[in-house]
Amino acid sequence: MSKEVVISERGAEALERRHPWVFSGAVRGVRGNPGMGETVALLDAKGRWLGWGAYSPASQIRVRVWTFDPEERVDGLFFEQRIQAALSLRSGFYPNGSVTALRLVSGESDGLPGLIVDRYDKVAVCQFLSAGAHRWKAEIVSVLATLPGIESVYERSDAEVRKKEGLCLERGLLHGPEPEKRVEIREGRLRFWVDIREGHKTGFYLDQRENRSRVMAHASGMRVLNAFSYTGGFGIAALAGDAARVVNLDASRAVLDMAEDNLRLNGACADAMENVEGNAFQVLRAFRNEGRLFDVVVLDPPKFAESRAQLNRAARGYKDINILGMQLLAPGGLLFTYSCSGAMHTDLFQKIVADAALDAGREGRILRRMAAAPDHPVSLNFPEGEYLKGLMVQLV
The missing domain is CATH 2.30.130.10 (PUA domain)
Structure with missing residues (x-):
């Protein structure tokens, strides 16, 4: 029965x-x-x-x-077929090896709730975030181990959301040789070191790939501020786009040190990049008081709202950081502002940014709406999968 x-x-x-x-x-x-x-x-x-x-x-x-198919059995073959379907969807996205790191499985949007699989060159990094994904871990790993080019499968199920499922946080090697602490990846013209063991999420923000390219395209000759910089992704992209100068700002010295390593990996001029350690709200206020101005400001903060219950507090945080970002923009400057909070709807995020402009005494126009890279698809029947939203705004 x-x-x-x-x-x-x-x-x-x-x-x-x-x-x-x-x-x-x-x-x-x-x-x-x-x-x-x-x-x-x-x-x-x-x-x-x-x-x-x-x-x-x-x-x-x-x-x-x-x-939703009554004839479909949930067994090892089921997971093999779903993973292969996810790979087929992405097969033409980045031809000729131009990108060596991408999302292979994106949870519910790939019909595999609670399962995240990111590829970093020869390493598949997994998150089993639901009770169902956790129960089928062995079968899933056996499929991933057979994928062409994959040598190691590593688990990063250390996200706090696991506790809501009654699961312990887990990480470690699941298959193959222990990977290097740092894995080098390629993203078009850019190269990055990724710490798959200790880095954020599975190691890197693959969802911002196309948005990094957009910053690169608008960076020539510009003074760029990259707030919440992590390991310098947007900053390195800006330098590749011939930015005059980049300031990376993050609370962690360790990730800023990796940003320095990424700078060297890309052969960029060390004098063109400044790394500032500190609380973003405090440092941006200090920059404002000093009268510093930038031509491009990137705001990519961590998730401020884990649930709808936290939206009011999150809205205040997003508004404050956008006010500060706008106050640091020179006339005609570009603001790239993002929210990765799934509970934050696109229209609410736009309203927050608009209110921030009013309080900052600036006028702005949306030049582009942004979302996650295409290897992070969103099922039509699962709008909750659309967590990342961004606005490219020109300030006058």
């Missing part, structure tokens, strides 16, 4: 629209005592089958749907 979860009428309607989440409030009954991550049948109140999903008793997202 299969394990079953009975869903409310409203929950059933969401599933019929192919949304892959069932929240705890939509559960009307559980039959068969399913274990963590175990596959369950989803039924409406009349017993009509709706999907197969992974059960997560500790999470507010009680079930994540694997498939």
Whole structure:
């Protein structure tokens, strides 16, 4: 007898629209005592089958749907086919080896809820962020180990979201030889060192790839401020675009040291880059008080809102940092401003930036809206997957 979860009428309607989440409030009954991550049948109140999903008793997202096909079995072959489909989707994105690091699997948008797989040259770095993905870890790793060019599979399931699933944080080697602490990747003209063991997320912000190229295209002769710089991605891109000078700002000395290494890796002039360690809000206020001006300002802060409950506080943070960024822009300057908070909707983010311009006494025009790189697709039925949003704004 299969394990079953009975869903409310409203929950059933969401599933019929192919949304892959069932929240705890939509559960009307559980039959068969399913274990963590175990596959369950989803039924409406009349017993009509709706999907197969992974059960997560500790999470507010009680079930994540694997498939809406009643004939499809959730087994090792299922994961092999889904991963191969994800690879096929990305096969033509970056031809001729121009990019050696990209997202191979992007969770729900690739039909594999809770699974993130990023490739850094010969290393696949995984995050098993849901109970279902965790339960099928061995089968998933066995598929990744067979992918052409992959020598090692490394786990970075150390994201705090795992605790909401009742899972411990885990990291370490899952297959193959222990990779080097730093892996070199190529991104078109750019090269970067990535620390897959200790770096943010899986090691690097692959989702900003195309946005780095946009900064590069507008950097010639410009004074560029790269706030929340991490290992210097936007700054290195600006220097490759012939920026006159780049200031990277981050709270961590360790990542700024890696930015220096990335500078050398790309053969850029050391005198053209300045690395400043400190709290971004405090340092930007100091820059403003000193009268420093820049032609391009990049604001790529960490996630300010983990949930809708934190939106008000997050909105204040986004507004404050954008006010400061605008106050540091010379007339006609360009602001590249981003939010990676999934709870922050695009229209709200634009309103926050517009309000910041009013408070800064500036007028701005949106020249471009930005999102994650195409290897981070968004399913039409899962708008929550669209977490990264950005605006390229010219200030007058």
